[in-house]
Amino acid sequence: MRTIALYGTESGRAEAIAETIARTFPDRDVEVVNMxxxxxxxxxPGILYLIVCATHGGGELPGFAQFLHDDLADLSPDLTGVTYAVFGLGDTGYVGKYNRGSHQFDELLTGLGATRVGPFGEHDESTHEDHVALGTQWVQAVFDATAP
Known part of the structure; x- marks a missing residue:
C-alpha cells in the first residue's frame, strides 16, 4: 500500500519524524509531504496516511497545518475508504491542550468518513524522550496493524 507521511510542524520535530520514517522503512516507499x-x-482511498502533527501555542495546529484543516472542514470531502494513523507532539504542561493539534486532525478526518488504523501515537515534550525514536516505534506498530 502506498504511504504518505503528512506532517504539520512549527519547530521541525514532526518533519524529522516523517523524514526518519521514510529512511527507516525504504521498502514502504513513504512519500513525505508538508501540510x-x-x-x-x-x-x-488506497493510500495509508501517516499524520504527524505538532501542537503549537495554546493548543493550536501549526500555521500551515491549520490551513489544510480549515480547507478540509470547509469543503467537507467524503473520505470514505481513506485510512490514516496519527502521531501527535505536545507537552502535558499545557493542561487540557496536550496534543490538541493531532486530535483535531483525527476528529476531522473521522468525521469526514476516514478510518484511523493502528495506535494513536503521542510524544510528551516534558518527558524528554526522543520524539523520533517514539515516532519510529509508533509507525512500526501501525505497519504491523495494517499488514495483510
Whole structure:
C-alpha cells in the first residue's frame, strides 16, 4: 500500500519524524509531504496516511497545518475508504491542550468518513524522550496493524 507521511510542524520535530520514517522503512516507499504543500485532494482511498502533527501555542495546529484543516472542514470531502494513523507532539504542561493539534486532525478526518488504523501515537515534550525514536516505534506498530 502506498504511504504518505503528512506532517504539520512549527519547530521541525514532526518533519524529522516523517523524514526518519521514510529512511527507516525504504521498502514502504513513504512519500513525505508538508501540510503546507498539501491540498484536500491529497486524501484518496488506497493510500495509508501517516499524520504527524505538532501542537503549537495554546493548543493550536501549526500555521500551515491549520490551513489544510480549515480547507478540509470547509469543503467537507467524503473520505470514505481513506485510512490514516496519527502521531501527535505536545507537552502535558499545557493542561487540557496536550496534543490538541493531532486530535483535531483525527476528529476531522473521522468525521469526514476516514478510518484511523493502528495506535494513536503521542510524544510528551516534558518527558524528554526522543520524539523520533517514539515516532519510529509508533509507525512500526501501525505497519504491523495494517499488514495483510
Amino acid at each position: 503546507a504543500d498539501a491540498e484536500t485532494g491529497i486524501f484518496r
